[in-house]
Amino acid sequence: MSGMGATKCPECSSKRLIRDYEKGELLCAQCGLIIVENIHDSGPEWRAFDAEQKEKRAHSGAPIRYMRPNKGLVTEIDQYNRDIRGGKISPKKQAQLYRMRKWHKRVSIATSMERNLVIALAELDRVASSLGLPENIKESAALLYRRAVKAELIRGRLIESVVAAVIYAICRIQGIPRTLDEIAKASGIEKKEIGRAYRFIKTELEVSVPLTDPSQYVPKFASALRLGGQVQEEAVKLIKKSLKKGLISGRGPTGVAAAALYIASALFGEKRTQKEVADVAGVTEVTIRNRYRELKKELGLKINL
DNA sequence: AAGACGAAAGTGGTTGA
DNA sequence: TCAACAACTTTCGTCTT
Numbered sequence: 001m002s003g004m005g006a007t008k009c010p011e012c013s014s015k016r017l018i019r020d021y022e023k024g025e026l027l028c029a030q031c032g033l034i035i036v037e038n039i040h041d042s043g044p045e046w047r048a049f050d051a052e053q054k055e056k057r058a059h060s061g062a063p064i065r066y067m068r069p070n071k072g073l074v075t076e077i078d079q080y081n082r083d084i085r086g087g088k089i090s091p092k093k094q095a096q097l098y099r100m101r102k103w104h105k106r107v108s109i110a111t112s113m114e115r116n117l118v119i120a121l122a123e124l125d126r127v128a129s130s131l132g133l134p135e136n137i138k139e140s141a142a143l144l145y146r147r148a149v150k151a152e153l154i155r156g157r158l159i160e161s162v163v164a165a166v167i168y169a170i171c172r173i174q175g176i177p178r179t180l181d182e183i184a185k186a187s188g189i190e191k192k193e194i195g196r197a198y199r200f201i202k203t204e205l206e207v208s209v210p211l212t213d214p215s216q217y218v219p220k221f222a223s224a225l226r227l228g229g230q231v232q233e234e235a236v237k238l239i240k241k242s243l244k245k246g247l248i249s250g251r252g253p254t255g256v257a258a259a260a261l262y263i264a265s266a267l268f269g270e271k272r273t274q275k276e277v278a279d280v281a282g283v284t285e286v287t288i289r290n291r292y293r294e295l296k297k298e299l300g301l302k303i304n305l
Numbered sequence: 306a307a308g309a310c311g312a313a314a315g316t317g318g319t320t321g322a
Numbered sequence: 323t324c325a326a327c328a329a330c331t332t333t334c335g336t337c338t339t
Contacts, residue, residue: 192317252329273308284331289310 113149116159120145123163123187130186131178133171141170144207153204157197161189165197172209177216179254181282214248214256215239217281221261224280225272234264238295245298251291255283259291 121142128138144166148154154162164187171178184191202209215236222232238260242248248256258281265272274285281288 195318250328255330274310275308285309286311286332287330290330293311 116149116154117146120149120159120163123160124167127163127167127183127187131167131182133167133176133178137167137170137174137176140174141166144170144201144205147205148201151204153201158189158193160187161193161197162201163187164189164194165201168194168198169202169207169209172212173207175213175216177212177253179282212253213239213243214253214260217254217257218261221257221277221280225261225265225276227261227265227270227272228268231261231264231268231270234267235260238263238299241299242295247294247298252283252287254281255287255291257281258283259288259295262288262292263295 124138124141124145128141141163145163148162148166164183167187168178168180168183171183180191180194184194187194201207218232218235218239222228222235235257239248239256242256242260258277261281262272262274262277265277274288278285278288
């Protein structure tokens with residue numbers, strides 16, 4: 001992924017690239033992808049500028065000159081009803097100008113939405129594939145993303161973080177959970193950022209996401225540890241039981257799944273160490289021990305490791 | 306020597322005034 | 323906006339196998 005000196009679009013491979021010196025951008029004439037050129041530091045980072053994105057967090061240091069708010073409209077048809085020399089314009093002309101402005105605005109909003117979608121859907125596809133997610137997940141995620149765009153929730157946010165957030169939400173809804181860590185790794189966006197976008201979308205679009213059942217992680221972890229079906233079943237049973245006892249709430253689902261697997265593996269003589277389990281589950285041994293202790297006490301397990 | 310255990314202090318996010 | 327809080331991590335000393 002290179003920004004500088006690109007000769008073709010990384011997305012659609014078109015060689016028709018347009019340079020916009022004023023903004024310091026290089027963009028693809030084919031799909032509208034913007035390959036950021038010449039922007040301060042931090043290597044492989046794409047970013048879409050469109051007319052909407054006025055306020056952007058200062059990434060580092062001094063304010064950036066590249067983004068001039070609303071360039072197209074303001075510079076071409078300004079708000080003062082004067083001609084070039086500063087003379088007044090007739091009311092008739094004024095009305096015409098007003099309509100022009102109105103349409104200009106509508107059109108540029110429409111196109112910026114399209115561009116946004118093109119970029120976002122490509123990104124969605126990339127991330128979803130690298131996470132090995134099925135087609136229907138992509139579809140649902142794309143749908144949710146469209147809703148987010150329509151509701152104008154993308155403002156001031158990286159497209160990529162919204163895409164990641166949408167994927168995260170859909171995975172949970174569909175019961176194919178991916179941890180924030182996994183998605184962060186696949187998308188190259190920080191966990192924190194994704195979480196923020198996720199929460200925002202969730203409340204703004206009133207999407208209800210069920211809390212993750214730890215047993216959904218069991219098959220994944222188990223296969224990473226090469227544990228058999230018996231062990232998995234036992235682990236799921238343990239989780240079900242502790243769910244009933246209400247001692248899962250507030251606990252991280254991965255930690256619970258890990259502890260259940262740890263116990264189950266020992267039960268069936270296929271013992272894995274705490275460290276092994278901890279590594280595949282993405283938690284620490286301490287967490288496993290804590291969950292393990294809770295399960296053991298509350299379920300009255302008498303088995304020693 | 307490796308694994309398990311648990312105490313204590315630190316971290317980042319949520320919540321409620 | 324700030325402080326309290328819970329879950330989890332890091333680190334470390336000790337015990338067990």
